[in-house]
Amino acid sequence: MTNLADRLIPDFDLSARNTLALRARSRFGLLVDGPDLLPELFEHATAQGLPVRILGGGSNVVLAPNFDGITALLATFGRKIAGETADHTLIEVASGETWHDLVVWTIEQGSGGIENLALIPGTVGAAPVQNIGAYGAELADVFHTLTAFDRQSGSIVTFDRTACAFAYRDSVFKQQPDRYVVLTVRLALPKAWQPNLGFAGLSELADAADLSPRTVMDRVIALRTSKLPDWRLTPNAGSFFQNPIVPHEAAAPILAEFPAAPNYPQANDRTKLSAGWLIEQSGLKGFRMGPVGISERHALVVVNHGGAEQADVAALADHVKDTVLNRFGIALHEEPIFL
Numbered sequence: 096m097t098n099l100a101d102r103l104i105p106d107f108d109l110s111a112r113n114t115l116a117l118r119a120r121s122r123f124g125l126l127v128d129g130p131d132l133l134p135e136l137f138e139h140a141t142a143q144g145l146p147v148r149i150l151g152g153g154s155n156v157v158l159a160p161n162f163d164g165i166t167a168l169l170a171t172f173g174r175k176i177a178g179e180t181a182d183h184t185l186i187e188v189a190s191g192e193t194w195h196d197l198v199v200w201t202i203e204q205g206s207g208g209i210e211n212l213a214l215i216p217g218t219v220g221a222a223p224v225q226n227i228g229a230y231g232a233e234l235a236d237v238f239h240t241l242t243a244f245d246r247q248s249g250s251i252v253t254f255d256r257t258a259c260a261f262a263y264r265d266s267v268f269k270q271q272p273d274r275y276v277v278l279t280v281r282l283a284l285p286k287a288w289q290p291n292l293g294f295a296g297l298s299e300l301a302d303a304a305d306l307s308p309r310t311v312m313d314r315v316i317a318l319r320t321s322k323l324p325d326w327r328l329t330p331n332a333g334s335f336f337q338n339p340i341v342p343h344e345a346a347a348p349i350l351a352e353f354p355a356a357p358n359y360p361q362a363n364d365r366t367k368l369s370a371g372w373l374i375e376q377s378g379l380k381g382f383r384m385g386p387v388g389i390s391e392r393h394a395l396v397v398v399n400h401g402g403a404e405q406a407d408v409a410a411l412a413d414h415v416k417d418t419v420l421n422r423f424g425i426a427l428h429e430e431p432i433f434l
Contacts, residue, residue, distance in 0.1 A: 099135045102126075107166060113153035114216055115399050115408065116330035121166035128170045130251065130278050133244045140165055148434055149276050151218035152193065155225055155332060157433045159405045169220055171278070174200060183283035185239060190220025190277045194227070198312065201284060207308030208237045208284035211291050213315045216326060216333060220277040224268040225430070226261045230315055231294035235261035239283040243268070243275040251278065264337050264430055272432070322393050330399040331390065335412070336370040336427045349423055370427055371395035374415060377422045384411045405433065 107124025110116060122145070125136065140147045146164035150156070169191045177187035184206050188197055198213045211232035221227075222234050223241055238256050245252045252275075260267040268275050290311055292298050296318045300306060324331055346366040349356055353376070357369035374380065375394035382389045386403040388411070390396035397411060416427045 099125075099132070099139050103165065109150075109153070109158055109166060112150065112168070113156055113158050113332075114326040114330060115157060115332050115397075115403070117158050117399065117408070118160055118402070118404050119158035119162070120160065121162040121164065123165045125165055125167045126170045127167050130171070130244060133276060134249055136165070136167060137246055137249075150434075151190070151221040152216060154217035154326070155221060155431045157332065157405050157408050157429075157431050159434065162434070169218065169276075176204065177281060179286075180283070182286055183239075184286060186282045186284060188219045188280050188282070190218060190279060192219045193217075194219055194222055201282075202308045202312060206284040207288035207290075207311075209234075209282065210308045210312035211294070211297075211315055213312045214319045219280050223259060223261075223266055223277060223280060225264055226259075226266050228264070230291070230297060230318070232291050233261075233263075235259075237282045237284055239281040241280045242278045244278060246274050246276070263340065269432075323396060324390050324392050324398060329390070331396050332431045334370075334395045334430055335397040336374070336395060336415070337430050338367050338370045339373075339425050339427060340365050340367045341425060342366075345424065349425075368425065370419075373419050373423055373425060373427070377415075377418045379415055379418060384414060387411045389415070409433070 102125060104124040107121040109119040109121055113119060127133065137147060148162065148164065148166055150166055150168050171189040171191040173189040174192055174197060175187055177185045179185060186201060186206065194217050195214050197219055198209050201209060211230040212227060215227050215229060223238065227234050235256065238259065241254050242251055243254060258267065268277065288308060290306060292301050297311065297314060300310060300314060303310060340361055343364050343366055346358060346368060350358060357372050359367040361367050371394045374389065379389050380394040381391040383400065385407055386400050387407045388398055388400060390398050397408060412429055419425055419427050
């Protein structure tokens with residue numbers, strides 16, 4: 096058995112391991128390069144009375160300045176065509192792989208299905224936790240199964256789509272954040288590819304003579320880079336607030352005042368509104384509060400102008416939520432997880 100204590104990195108600096116570039120440190124850090132390390136990690140942590148948190152690419156988290164425990168970074172890699180069914184090609188990927196690299200790789204293998212999710216930052220292991228989505232698509236659309244380490248039982252378990260309890264930016268893994276560690280994700284990509292062009296900015300591709308998954312991916316990349324700040328240049332966590340899904344009667348006064356406001360009918364007499372639009376209409380696009388602010392390029396993005404910590408982000412988020420609630424009567428909820 097590996098001497099895990101020798102692999103722990105004391106006073107581990109996480110400032111460069113989260114896309115918001117928040118000042119953050121952990122009492123210990125650990126690079127997890129295989130699932131065999133996990134039982135020993137949690138046994139050691141329990142014996143020492145230390146909490147453990149799992150971190151992927153740090154793209155959807157708001158880290159506290161100090162964590163008195165072990166931050167385990169998933170560093171497992173590998174992707175392969177795992178098989179096929181009559182209608183799908185099965186792709187299996189280790190959780191430490193970069194999500195966007197996976198999107199590019201699947202297209203290079205001749206498979207479409209996740210091109211609308213291009214350029215989403217973060218790792219494959221984090222994708223099912225959040226049920227990532229963009230441009231009219233989400234992970235659940237192509238999800239097959241995943242394996243995860245269950246901290247409660249100490250065993251590796253397999254989840255199908257139903258067991259994952261996917262919902263809008265939600266899953267069982269998000270609801271039980273301290274129980275499962277995602278190890279591998281398997282996707283079922285359709286052999287008979289059909290483009291998903293229902294989102295604004297993609298519909299004009301319908302008449303393209305050379306329409307392909309790569310064509311759609313390139314357009315998605317162009318759209319994202321034109322609207323969203325690059326986290327490597329302007330630290331951010333991507334879309335910070337979920338688009339609220341509200342009863343029709345809650346949306347009606349807004350649509351009466353602003354008939355052109357973005358809105359998307361949902362099941363059960365509900366309507367999805369645009370959080371970015373609500374924030375911008377509340378006069379907060381480009382708003383700054385100390386070292387953090389709302390991006391001038393996109394009202395849905397919280398940016399770190401330099402030297403910010405978790406409390407700064409929390410204060411700004413509270414101000415945005417209070418302002419939108421007072422203006423429109425709509426409650427917003429954060430997408431990133433505060434750790």
